[in-house]
Amino acid sequence: MTTAKTRHHHGDLKRALIKAGIDLLEEGGLEALSLRKCAARAGVSHAAPAHHFAGLPGLISAIAEEGFAIFSKYMTDAIDAGKQTDRERLRSTCRGYLQFGLSHSGLLKVMFGEHGLGIHAPRNKREEADAYLILRSVCAPFVPEGEDSQIVEAQVWSLIHGFTLLYLGGEFGCTDTPLEDSPFEAVMALIDRIGTPAKA
Amino acid sequence: MTTAKTRHHHGDLKRALIKAGIDLLEEGGLEALSLRKCAARAGVSHAAPAHHFAGLPGLISAIAEEGFAIFSKYMTDAIDAGKQTDRERLRSTCRGYLQFGLSHSGLLKVMFGEHGLGIHAPRNKREEADAYLILRSVCAPFVPEGEDSQIVEAQVWSLIHGFTLLYLGGEFGCTDTPLEDSPFEAVMALIDRIGTPAKA
DNA sequence: AAGATTAACTTTACAGTGTCAAAATCATCG
DNA sequence: CGATGATTTTGACACTGTAAAGTTAATCTT
Numbered sequence: 001m002t003t004a005k006t007r008h009h010h011g012d013l014k015r016a017l018i019k020a021g022i023d024l025l026e027e028g029g030l031e032a033l034s035l036r037k038c039a040a041r042a043g044v045s046h047a048a049p050a051h052h053f054a055g056l057p058g059l060i061s062a063i064a065e066e067g068f069a070i071f072s073k074y075m076t077d078a079i080d081a082g083k084q085t086d087r088e089r090l091r092s093t094c095r096g097y098l099q100f101g102l103s104h105s106g107l108l109k110v111m112f113g114e115h116g117l118g119i120h121a122p123r124n125k126r127e128e129a130d131a132y133l134i135l136r137s138v139c140a141p142f143v144p145e146g147e148d149s150q151i152v153e154a155q156v157w158s159l160i161h162g163f164t165l166l167y168l169g170g171e172f173g174c175t176d177t178p179l180e181d182s183p184f185e186a187v188m189a190l191i192d193r194i195g196t197p198a199k200a
Numbered sequence: 201m202t203t204a205k206t207r208h209h210h211g212d213l214k215r216a217l218i219k220a221g222i223d224l225l226e227e228g229g230l231e232a233l234s235l236r237k238c239a240a241r242a243g244v245s246h247a248a249p250a251h252h253f254a255g256l257p258g259l260i261s262a263i264a265e266e267g268f269a270i271f272s273k274y275m276t277d278a279i280d281a282g283k284q285t286d287r288e289r290l291r292s293t294c295r296g297y298l299q300f301g302l303s304h305s306g307l308l309k310v311m312f313g314e315h316g317l318g319i320h321a322p323r324n325k326r327e328e329a330d331a332y333l334i335l336r337s338v339c340a341p342f343v344p345e346g347e348d349s350q351i352v353e354a355q356v357w358s359l360i361h362g363f364t365l366l367y368l369g370g371e372f373g374c375t376d377t378p379l380e381d382s383p384f385e386a387v388m389a390l391i392d393r394i395g396t397p398a399k400a
Numbered sequence: 401a402a403g404a405t406t407a408a409c410t411t412t413a414c415a416g417t418g419t420c421a422a423a424a425t426c427a428t429c430g
Numbered sequence: 431c432g433a434t435g436a437t438t439t440t441g442a443c444a445c446t447g448t449a450a451a452g453t454t455a456a457t458c459t460t
Contacts, residue, residue: 154383155390162362183354199399
């Protein structure tokens with residue numbers, strides 16, 4: 001095997017580098033993330049990462065992948081927390097979305113490509129698609145017969161994504177106000193109206 | 201006077217630096233922006249900017265201010281384009297919001313603090329507040345009697361902000377599809393329901 | 401088992417970056 | 431004219447990412 005356990009030198013660099021990168025990210029934000037610091041944390045030379053990732057963008061891409069996995073976990077955990085109706089599942093998913101952003105803002109920024117240009121090297125296929133599938137599944141009950149499911153998904157995603165980023169940026173006032181306070185409930189109220197007939 | 205026109209050396213650095221920074225941003229994205237390159241474009245030494253801004257964060261902050269001014273212009277221009285009903289004004293504002301993002305994605309990222317940590321040095325007071333006032337004014341007609349205006353504002357802002365960023369990130373497919381195509385109309389449809397009574 | 405080959409990692413070097421301290425320049429005022 | 435203070439330059443430092451060449455360890459081949 002070529003990528004198993006006891007490799008000659010380090011054993012499992014690549015994973016160690018990704019973990020170091022995530023730690024750096026959570027400790028000091030985007031600015032604190034650097035190839036050389038990751039290498040140092042993993043106990044290897046500063047040029048070692050080049051053999052596992054295509055430079056810094058490659059490492060960031062790998063970190064983003066891991067981020068999407070954690071992100072998915074936040075959403076599924078929120079869903080599985082005893083909620084039952086379709087509407088409650090949708091709300092819980094959004095709550096998980098926000099909660100992930102609050103707990104891992106650095107990851108969120110990296111995942112959605114705010115670290116430089118728009119798109120990072122290769123698009124993260126698997127993990128990102130998995131996360132989208134969760135969103136899709138909770139949106140499905142609200143898609144009208146024969147309509148494009150992307151409509152509801154875009155509405156929900158735009159709403160919760162926008163709110164999370166604005167809230168995180170402090171645009172709604174202090175970031176350390178109670179969770180359910182603030183305009184979050186307003187956004188939830190609008191979520192509740194998605195897929196619902198308008199008044200005649 | 202201290203910040204007028206024909207000053208001794210350059211004449212009007214600071215503005216030249218800001219302009220150079222914006223140009224860099226539009227040409228090469230966030231990565232292309234650097235203090236030294238701004239200085240070079242303005243024809244001064246690499247350490248000259250330090251006397252006009254508090255380092256790179258200071259310059260970015262100044263650029264963001266300018267960005268908010270341009271941003272406001274996009275929205276007011278969209279509003280003044282012949283629309284009349286309150287609903288149409290709201291839609292036009294959102295269209296201007298998106299249009300600004302599409303035309304100045306680098307500025308948008310800088311303005312909303314995606315360039316590192318969350319908050320850049322001093323919060324841009326004036327220009328940012330002005331932009332928010334535009335949003336507030338078009339939202340006002342849809343705020344129910346005696347309710348907090350922030351509710352409607354947060355709903356609209358989250359929706360259009362989230363959509364703009366997701367669309368810009370290519371999350372809704374190709375970025376170069378026709379403007380009014382894509383899920384943009386879905387978001388507009390949801391905007392139309394804000395401040396409207398739900399069906400009994 | 402012994403030599404050859406490949407992969408992982410190190411070392412060295414280079415072009416950039418932001419930032420600071422000291423020196424030089426210039427405009428203006430007294 | 432001389433002095434003062436703001437403006438800019440020069441030089442240096444500690445970082446950053448990246449590329450090339452050298453070194454070591456594991457695997458493959460015969």
